[in-house]
């Protein structure tokens with residue numbers, strides 16, 4: 107027996123072959139509830155004296171395999187799977203913050219993450235200060251006595267600014283508050299934020315972790331490396347729970363106190379649980395995470411080689427490129443690969459961008475990332491089409507920006523598709539140039 | 545609960561229930577090297593809700609207790625006797641895991657009147673610790689913890705299949721151990737390795753005993769567990785599929801054996 111490595115854990119962690127039928131694949135326990143052996147057994151389950159399942163809003167055997175696999179892959183003491191990445195973030199905030207509390211968050215993040223903090227939580231009395239993720243000094247300065255967490259993405263979506271997790275972890279440790287990281291864009295294959303000092307990891311499993319684009323899902327991984335008893339900032343963990351005979355979770359469950367709180371409050375009272383079927387799909391994806399990530403990375407390198415210096419490409423942004431402002435941090439934190447999202451600008455502005463997107467044949471034009479298939483989107487003609495160029499610039503976007511999520515197709519086929527689409531976009535812009543020049 | 549013992553603030557878990565030694569049989573859980581009350585998470589809550597007065601202190605330097613770790617098994621045995629006295633516990637059922645079993649042997653030989661029954665889980669008459677691990681604990685504690693988690697777990701632990709849904713044995717165990725005061729693990733391992741009075745102490749154990757022995761235990765291997773049981777007499781329960789961390793890896797089997805024994 108050994109301390110299993112990443113690719114082995116991706117295939118096996120969390121599952122002992124089914125004792126009754128010997129099923130090798132993870133069985134889909136499509137059930138809402140579980141028969142108790144006796145009233146005593148039921149009482150013991152309700153009181154968290156023994157492990158087991160009561161009701162699938164709380165736990166489910168198929169979902170538990172996924173959770174245990176995620177904990178093993180990210181180096182956490184426990185994990186909780188949720189219906190989506192967004193609900194994973196929400197149940198975490200619910201366990202750490204109350205009205206009157208404050209959050210310090212990266213200003214460069216996935217839009218819904220920003221909106222949750224800026225609009226939704228604000229209505230419930232939780233305030234957020236947004237700061238650049240790559241400026242540890244600004245992060246430190248934004249922390250107040252009532253700050254309960256610092257939050258950011260390792261690779262920001264869509265700007266790809268990099269948070270220097272070890273540097274920020276030093277700041278949060280000194281402040282006695284946890285560092286919560288959205289690790290969707292890096293996955294534990296590229297970097298495990300908990301090993302770098304983060305305390306909680308959030309995933310949208312919808313992206314690379316599942317990898318197939320067939321199931322939404324999220325997860326919270328509890329690093330178990332934060333001393334919740336060091337101050338009185340986290341009463342949800344250090345004072346009697348409203349249930350469980352007033353258990354003090356930090357005393358009773360120690361390193362797993364946060365995940366127990368999330369399970370017994372966020373999952374219990376809000377209920378964003380993952381379905382067993384989706385857990386099964388995401389487990390299928392995780393089995394090949396290492397293999398897929400290697401190919402995502404090598405295809406990204408090939409795509410970058412094609413794009414950089416191409417006559418129709420105005421600029422290319424990727425953390426592996428030396429001119430990326432956080433290049434050094436990216437290479438230090440993620441030496442195996444810096445992600446498979448590329449942003450680039452097409453010469454000819456918004457119209458050329460639109461023409462390119464409409465001309466790709468193999469790449470899919472849609473609003474997702476991290477699929478096995480190559481995806482492209484042009485914010486200027488879709489999600490942000492209502493904005494002027496100036497308004498887009500203030501959101502950190504340019505109207506020529508194309509976001510590419512590099513997939514697993516044969517490199518040559520993707521590049522050929524981009525070549526022909528760029529040719530079409532080029533024709534359009536040269537006709538326009540002629541027209542307007544006349 | 546918190547109390548002060550020898551001027552050191554000590555934490556003791558009561559399994560989430562009020563502790564009153566006069567309202568039922570007391571069960572005192574004795575943790576092992578580098579562990580804390582949290583190792584017994586799935587025992588003390590269970591028995592506290594079944595009419596037992598459960599108490600699981602963290603030794604100095606461990607878990608939520610302050611102070612510095614004690615350096616010999618003999619001193620640890622004396623500490624538990626003082627702890628019982630401080631809480632007004634006249635007699636208790638003892639449950640010791642790993643080094644906790646050595647402490648129990650020593651306590652039983654020093655103060656037999658304090659013990660009504662003694663359960664020995666994944667332990668032995670002596671627990672020699674190899675020099676490499678002792679040195680690693682001194683120089684690179686995190687590596688020693690990782691090695692102990694690896695050797696300490698059987699199939700379920702290595703495959704991260706926990707009875708508490710969503711939890712990882714080995715990663716939880718690592719964080720639990722890392723939560724002790726720095727240097728604690730090294731002191732515990734030295735104390736464990738040096739303790740030689742087990743065979744003599746075992747002869748003076750007169751109360752009923754239960755020995756739980758695990759088939760995949762690489763830290764106190766099955767045959768050393770069987771030797772302990774042979775020395776003590778008493779009951780024997782074997783859990784073939786468990787590694788050393790039986791209290792978390794196979795809590796149903798351990799609790800079933802303890803319940804039948806209590």
Ligand SMILES: Cc1ncc(COP(=O)(O)O)c(C=O)c1O
Pocket residue numbers: 190191192193216218219259263288290291309310311312322323324475
């Ligand atoms: C970085 C990041 N975090 C969180 C989310 C939200 O995840 P989900 O769509 O699974 O709710 C996304 C989704 O696009 C994302 O890109």
